[in-house]
Amino acid sequence: MNEKIDTSMPDERSFAPPADFAANAIAQAEIYDRAQSEGVEFWANQARELLHWHTPFTETLDWSDAPVAKWFADGALNVSYNCLDRHVEQGRGERVALHWEGEPGDSVSLTYAALTEQVKRAANVLLSLGIRAGDRVALYMPLIPEAVVAMLAVARIGAIHSVVFGGFSAESLRNRADDAGAKLVITADGGYRKGGVFALKPVVDQALASDGGQKTVQNVLVVRRGGNDIEWIDNRDLWWHEVMESASPEHEAQPFPAEQPLFILYTSGTTGKPKGILHTSGGYLTQAAFTHKNIFDLHAESDIYWCTADVGWITGHSYVVYGPLANGATQVIYEGTPDTPHPGRWWEIIQKYGVTIFYTAPTAIRSFMKLGSEIPDAFDLSTLRLLGSVGEPINPEAWMWYRDVIGAGKTPIVDTWWQTETGAIMISALPGVTSLKPGSAQVAVPGISIDILDDDGAGVPDGTGGLLVITEPWPSMLRGIWGDDERFRKTYWQKFGDKYFAGDGAKRDRDGDIWLLGRVDDVMNISGHRLSTAEIESSLVAHPMVAEAAVVGAADELTGQAVVAFVILLASEVGKLEAAEASAELRTHVAQQIGAIARPARIFIVPELPKTRSGKIMRRLLQDVAEGREIGDTTTLTDQSVLNIINAQVN
Numbered sequence: 109m110n111e112k113i114d115t116s117m118p119d120e121r122s123f124a125p126p127a128d129f130a131a132n133a134i135a136q137a138e139i140y141d142r143a144q145s146e147g148v149e150f151w152a153n154q155a156r157e158l159l160h161w162h163t164p165f166t167e168t169l170d171w172s173d174a175p176v177a178k179w180f181a182d183g184a185l186n187v188s189y190n191c192l193d194r195h196v197e198q199g200r201g202e203r204v205a206l207h208w209e210g211e212p213g214d215s216v217s218l219t220y221a222a223l224t225e226q227v228k229r230a231a232n233v234l235l236s237l238g239i240r241a242g243d244r245v246a247l248y249m250p251l252i253p254e255a256v257v258a259m260l261a262v263a264r265i266g267a268i269h270s271v272v273f274g275g276f277s278a279e280s281l282r283n284r285a286d287d288a289g290a291k292l293v294i295t296a297d298g299g300y301r302k303g304g305v306f307a308l309k310p311v312v313d314q315a316l317a318s319d320g321g322q323k324t325v326q327n328v329l330v331v332r333r334g335g336n337d338i339e340w341i342d343n344r345d346l347w348w349h350e351v352m353e354s355a356s357p358e359h360e361a362q363p364f365p366a367e368q369p370l371f372i373l374y375t376s377g378t379t380g381k382p383k384g385i386l387h388t389s390g391g392y393l394t395q396a397a398f399t400h401k402n403i404f405d406l407h408a409e410s411d412i413y414w415c416t417a418d419v420g421w422i423t424g425h426s427y428v429v430y431g432p433l434a435n436g437a438t439q440v441i442y443e444g445t446p447d448t449p450h451p452g453r454w455w456e457i458i459q460k461y462g463v464t465i466f467y468t469a470p471t472a473i474r475s476f477m478k479l480g481s482e483i484p485d486a487f488d489l490s491t492l493r494l495l496g497s498v499g500e501p502i503n504p505e506a507w508m509w510y511r512d513v514i515g516a517g518k519t520p521i522v523d524t525w526w527q528t529e530t531g532a533i534m535i536s537a538l539p540g541v542t543s544l545k546p547g548s549a550q551v552a553v554p555g556i557s558i559d560i561l562d563d564d565g566a567g568v569p570d571g572t573g574g575l576l577v578i579t580e581p582w583p584s585m586l587r588g589i590w591g592d593d594e595r596f597r598k599t600y601w602q603k604f605g606d607k608y609f610a611g612d613g614a615k616r617d618r619d620g621d622i623w624l625l626g627r628v629d630d631v632m633n634i635s636g637h638r639l640s641t642a643e644i645e646s647s648l649v650a651h652p653m654v655a656e657a658a659v660v661g662a663a664d665e666l667t668g669q670a671v672v673a674f675v676i677l678l679a680s681e682v683g684k685l686e687a688a689e690a691s692a693e694l695r696t697h698v699a700q701q702i703g704a705i706a707r708p709a710r711i712f713i714v715p716e717l718p719k720t721r722s723g724k725i726m727r728r729l730l731q732d733v734a735e736g737r738e739i740g741d742t743t744t745l746t747d748q749s750v751l752n753i754i755n756a757q758v759n
């Protein structure tokens with residue numbers, strides 16, 4: 109990451125906020141000075157202003173047990189009450205919380221009053237199943253209102269949810285349920301995707317049955333959605349609609365300490381085992397609500413907000429569930445894929461609900477760009493006034509297309525950098541304040557301190573690539589890795605002591621704006637989703653045909669990166685299958701083991717892998733090969749000829 113980059117800005121374009129937007133914006137320029145002068149008290153003020161505290165806090169930050177922070181520790185609140193009841197009590201019960209759109213075209217609009225009632229019933233259901241504060245509940249669901257209800261019900265009783273994205277395999281689900289010691293799984297029979305039903309309950313059955321029986325899960329709650337045939341285990345399985353109907357609609361939310369764990373969310377790291385990122389309540393909700401309100405300029409009484417993320421990812425936690433609902437927003441959620449039943453489905457939804465704020469990922473934007481602007485042009489997108497991007501760097505070309513075609517050449521775009529670990533947005537423009545630069549995430553959020561360091565911890569000059577760090581604790585920071593304190597310390601805190609190491613490369617331009625340069629570790633970013641090279645390698649090696657495997661993320665026009673694997677077969681297997689057949693089988697194997705999102709785009713069967721004298725695979729060289737580049741420095745290779753052999757097979 110230490111290559112010199114010239115100090116000019118990669119893109120000289122800059123767009124000032126439209127005057128009317130700037131004049132009405134919630135966040136004005138003074139907020140930066142205020143955050144600077146108030147220090148941690150800035151966050152205390154946000155916490156008091158944005159949330160309801162059953163017991164007000166008197167302590168703001170306790171960093172004495174670093175790197176485990178405590179925020180607002182002597183305060184008590186109920187996260188679900190903050191997202192629901194208080195809006196109803198303050199007279200906003202009839203405001204729509206969720207406009208839900210199913211893929212087949214069915215839809216439901218739930219007011220804050222209706223959503224609150226459902227969550228109260230669901231909280232009573234959880235209690236009747238013996239779930240108590242601190243217990244873990246795994247969710248494996250399509251994007252239907254019940255997923256939001258389930259998360260808020262778990263939060264309401266002080267239990268901890270662990271949402272597992274519906275695209276993960278049975279084995280991934282089991283590993284996560286085991287690691288967290290989940291007592292209950294909430295799922296659906298199936299959900300809609302690409303015009304058909306994909307089964308979820310059968311995957312749960314498989315996850316719980318494998319290895320002679322999962323130990324901790326006692327019940328499975330099943331929402332009826334797909335109508336697909338499923339098996340039923342009496343005494344374990346319960347229909348959601350049946351238990352919800354008989355549950356009481358009364359439930360008074362009890363306060364929990366600010367540091368009560370709220371959720372675990374698994375994400376890929378640099379080893380084969382995903383990390384259970386732990387978030388707690390008061391600080392998390394404060395920063396989720398603050399960033400949602402200020403970065404998306406939410407005028408809750410008039411805006412219609414839509415974030416396209418699934419609740420299986422952190423974006424769905426912070427910017428579908430907790431941030432928007434804490435702020436009393438009206439939002440759209442959509443179950444299906446963007447191109448079903450036609451490629452204009454998203455734009456049709458924006459037109460139907462009059463969406464004003466839209467938040468999505470660069471991969472989606474690039475795939476629409478490829479299809480052509482005629483598709484969005486056929487819909488009325490004139491209600492949009494703000495666009496957002498998240499998950500990976502957005503290339504200036506896609507940024508401009510997003511602004512011109514979707515945003516009618518005038519909407520501000522906020523490119524938001526953050527991570528599962530940070531819990532909420534850390535780097536972004538403020539849309540009424542910042543002059544926007546296509547491709548740059550720009551500046552630290554007010555109250556957040558960012559720096560870019562070299563390998564030895566010294567600051568790098570502007571224009572030079574370095575490592576992104578967060579220099580001060582922040583309210584929504586992770587509180588640990590579930591069950592693995594040592595890994596928590598080692599991964600994020602060992603390199604720079606009390607500074608959080610994000611794993612991303614970045615540089616500043618001469619205006620001080622930040623440009624993200626991608627991961628500096630063995631983590632890939634495929635369509636804005638994080639995958640670990642090690643996890644896919646160990647899945648490949650687990651196949652009886654495979655002797656060795658190396659995985660790299662190769663640059664891809666559409667998905668940012670694509671998974672490319674190089675595999676050596678066992679001597680006894682060589683020649684049994686055609687290379688194409690062997691790679692097809694291995695691609696399917698990875699999809700079954702981890703989930704479809706991890707399926708390698710390409711697998712090359714090779715006779716050797718490039719290794720150093722100490723036996724380390726030189727992934728950098730494989731990346732050169734996969735990207736069709738001239739191969740870099742090979743002087744440390746044991747056997748220089750292997751690369752020629754690999755290269756001949758690949759290109």
Ligand code: PRX
Pocket residue numbers: 375422423497498499500501502523524525526527528529549610611612624626627633636637638
């Ligand atoms: O590499 C960064 C990239 O996504 C990583 C975090 O992935 P995850 O925890 O899955 O969360 C994704 C949604 C917040 C980061 O380490 N990333 C995320 N947002 C951006 C980004 N890279 C560049 N620009 C962004 N706006």
